[in-house]
Amino acid sequence: MIKRRGLMKKDKSIESLLKVEEVYEPPKEFREKAWVKDESIYEKAEKDWIAFWDEIARTEVEWFEPYKKVLDDSNAPFYKWFIGGKINITHNCLDRHVKTWRKNKAAIIWQGEPENDKRVITYYELYRRVCRFANALKNLGVRKGDRVTIYMGMVPELVVAMLACARIGAIHSVVFGGFSSMALRDRINDAKAKVVITMDGFYRRGKIVETKKIVDEALEDAPSVEHVIVYDRLGLDVNMVEDRDFWWDDVQYGSSWKCEPEVMDSEDPLFILYTSGTTGKPKGVLHVHGGYNVGTHITTKWIFDIKDDDIYWCTADIGWITGHSYVVYGPLSNGATVLMYEGAPDYPKPDRWWSIIEYYGVTVFYTAPTAIRYFMRLGEEWPKKHDLSSLRLLGTVGEPINPEAWKWYYRVIGGERCPIVDTWWQTETGMIMITPLPGVTKLKPGSATKPFPGIKAEVWDDEGNPCPPNVGGKLVITRPWPSMLRTLWGDPDRYIKTYWSAFEGKLVYFTGDGAKIDEDGYFWIMGRIDDVLNVSGHRLGTMELESVLVAHKAVSEAAVIGKPHDIKGEVPVAFVVLKDGYEPSVELKRELREWVRKKIGPIATPEEIIFVTKLPKTRSGKIMRRLLRAVLAGQPLGDVTTLEDEKALEEIKKSYEELK
Ligand code: WTA
Numbered sequence: 001m002i003k004r005r006g007l008m009k010k011d012k013s014i015e016s017l018l019k020v021e022e023v024y025e026p027p028k029e030f031r032e033k034a035w036v037k038d039e040s041i042y043e044k045a046e047k048d049w050i051a052f053w054d055e056i057a058r059t060e061v062e063w064f065e066p067y068k069k070v071l072d073d074s075n076a077p078f079y080k081w082f083i084g085g086k087i088n089i090t091h092n093c094l095d096r097h098v099k100t101w102r103k104n105k106a107a108i109i110w111q112g113e114p115e116n117d118k119r120v121i122t123y124y125e126l127y128r129r130v131c132r133f134a135n136a137l138k139n140l141g142v143r144k145g146d147r148v149t150i151y152m153g154m155v156p157e158l159v160v161a162m163l164a165c166a167r168i169g170a171i172h173s174v175v176f177g178g179f180s181s182m183a184l185r186d187r188i189n190d191a192k193a194k195v196v197i198t199m200d201g202f203y204r205r206g207k208i209v210e211t212k213k214i215v216d217e218a219l220e221d222a223p224s225v226e227h228v229i230v231y232d233r234l235g236l237d238v239n240m241v242e243d244r245d246f247w248w249d250d251v252q253y254g255s256s257w258k259c260e261p262e263v264m265d266s267e268d269p270l271f272i273l274y275t276s277g278t279t280g281k282p283k284g285v286l287h288v289h290g291g292y293n294v295g296t297h298i299t300t301k302w303i304f305d306i307k308d309d310d311i312y313w314c315t316a317d318i319g320w321i322t323g324h325s326y327v328v329y330g331p332l333s334n335g336a337t338v339l340m341y342e343g344a345p346d347y348p349k350p351d352r353w354w355s356i357i358e359y360y361g362v363t364v365f366y367t368a369p370t371a372i373r374y375f376m377r378l379g380e381e382w383p384k385k386h387d388l389s390s391l392r393l394l395g396t397v398g399e400p401i402n403p404e405a406w407k408w409y410y411r412v413i414g415g416e417r418c419p420i421v422d423t424w425w426q427t428e429t430g431m432i433m434i435t436p437l438p439g440v441t442k443l444k445p446g447s448a449t450k451p452f453p454g455i456k457a458e459v460w461d462d463e464g465n466p467c468p469p470n471v472g473g474k475l476v477i478t479r480p481w482p483s484m485l486r487t488l489w490g491d492p493d494r495y496i497k498t499y500w501s502a503f504e505g506k507l508v509y510f511t512g513d514g515a516k517i518d519e520d521g522y523f524w525i526m527g528r529i530d531d532v533l534n535v536s537g538h539r540l541g542t543m544e545l546e547s548v549l550v551a552h553k554a555v556s557e558a559a560v561i562g563k564p565h566d567i568k569g570e571v572p573v574a575f576v577v578l579k580d581g582y583e584p585s586v587e588l589k590r591e592l593r594e595w596v597r598k599k600i601g602p603i604a605t606p607e608e609i610i611f612v613t614k615l616p617k618t619r620s621g622k623i624m625r626r627l628l629r630a631v632l633a634g635q636p637l638g639d640v641t642t643l644e645d646e647k648a649l650e651e652i653k654k655s656y657e658e659l660k
Pocket residue numbers: 275320321322396397398399400401422423424425426427428448511512513525527528534537538539
């Protein structure tokens with residue numbers, strides 16, 4: 001049992017005077033068996049953080065040739081790690097396991113959305129499939145450094161496709177299967193992908209998503225693409241373009257089941273993953289073989305305390321960074337058994353996830369606060385139908401978790417037995433950065449606790465001075481780390497500008513998040529402070545939505561802000577100024593919502609469209625989103641002296657009141 005203290009205070013009058021905080025201690029039995037049982041690991045890492053990473057890199061992953069130097073900061077912020085080392089991440093995810101008893105261990109347990117669609121793939125089988133598919137890619141002319149876009153649902157072949165690219169040194173760019181054809185096209189074109197790997201379709205909430213059709217639309221204007229490989233998941237009758245499109249099975253026919261991994265330099269690119277930023281264009285975050293392998297390997301091992309008898313389930317879609325690092329690379333590098341589920345969390349009934357945990361005996365479970373809040377609302381009776389006693393550790397990621405949801409998760413899902421690791425990190429960081437270590441860290445609901453050993457995170461004010469305890473500021477990382485992004489694909493200037501230029505004269509990584517640190521050194525993440533929304537744990541740029549809206553023929557200007565939402569955390573709300581000749585109407589609202597959905601994807605659909613004749617702007621023409629947010633929240637407006645025209649705001653208030 002995790003012991004609680006704090007709430008046990010006897011003297012009520014003192015209790016009301018003090019800020020009472022609950023603290024949950026790691027259970028003794030957990031600690032005794034954990035990979036990390038001793039807090040001194042933090043001190044050890046602080047004493048010499050280079051030596052700390054060196055030891056991990058040397059002992060936890062295998063190298064074809066040892067590196068000569070741990071860190072090269074001579075061209076910062078273009079940091080390099082494990083200089084001169086030769087490696088291939090797929091060697092660590094596959095070859096080294098098949099040399100041991102793990103050869104016959106389950107690598108992937110796959111559960112399709114239809115209950116009877118199940119598969120178990122051993123490490124040896126995964127290894128063989130990856131090799132064979134890698135050979136097929138080679139036969140199609142894919143070479144080291146070429147980009148391959150992967151657009152698929154959650155099937156094992158998606159993992160095979162990623163690893164096959166990595167094996168031959170091609171750079172994969174996985175695009176989330178929920179993105180629209182336009183979003184897919186932009187990403188294919190930005191990466192200049194040579195090959196697209198996709199499938200006919202997949203199941204989602206009992207319906208079929210016709211993936212190949214979306215790819216065909218995207219390819220109407222994607223000149224770099226030479227070939228498309230289509231995995232046949234559903235037996236759909238899809239359009240196949242002659243000499244361009246090949247079926248998954250056909251393209252491999254006759255290929256060898258053996259393929260030696262390409263010997264990669266530590267710093268050779270592994271993948272690009274697009275994420276939203278503060279401008280309209282998504283950013284291609286670039287990760288490399290060496291540092292990314294080291295960072296995701298050790299964080300998976302220590303934070304999820306992965307052991308050989310675990311059944312590990314991270315519910316993230318592989319199309320996001322959480323899926324890359326903690327469904328695919330981190331767990332496979334550790335030789336773990338990974339559970340993968342194709343469908344919706346609540347289909348056919350709201351207990352689907354809990355029934356999967358019971359059926360497979362899941363031991364470690366990692367999900368997002370938005371899902372926890374959703375299930376909390378549906379009621380305890382759904383998880384209570386199932387025996388969840390196999391669980392020993394829980395995790396969350398993607399957004400701040402409110403203490404109420406944390407406690408529900410702890411009590412109802414974890415049976416007051418499982419520590420919860422609230423993990424803060426980003427697409428750019430590649431690995432978890434702020435997190436408990438479950439065997440040693442005392443937990444406070446709502447806090448991601450402390451930086452991982454070797455990581456230095458701080459909270460700074462606008463001038464670049466550390467904030468005193470409990471004072472909010474900008475979350476910065478003041479020291480490089482192995483799995484950091486190396487650049488933005490094709491745009492090194494934007495890399496510097498976005499991440500390394502927040503404080504003049506100081507080269508630190510700015511996260512885009514606000515945070516505060518309490519008197520115990522615990523981090524409390526407050527959410528994005530730039531123009532990035534977090535909708536159900538997914539990042540969306542306000543500018544991205546705005547540029548899609550203004551591309552509609554009726555729209556002259558648009559401003560998008562996030563409105564707090566009980567389950568999703570935040571939802572987009574759009575203020576829209578129409579062009580002359582267009583009148584506000586219910587139909588136009590519907591049309592605009594559909595437009596955004598079509599152009600970006602369902603997650604971006606604005607919750608509300610509010611028509612106005614003017615947006616509040618500064619005299620220099622910048623939209624004051626802060627004021628829009630205040631209007632929506634019914635909060636005081638604060639300083640409005642820079643506002644160009646106060647009437648704009650009056651009208652917005654009125655339109656919003658009418659809407660309510
Ligand atoms: C937010 C997801 C609070 C944060 C891995 C960050 C969190 C953004 C947490 C990155 C957490 C992620 N507590 N906020 N535990 N984890 N975030 O790139 O705002 O999709 O900047 O990576 O999610 O989102 P991304």
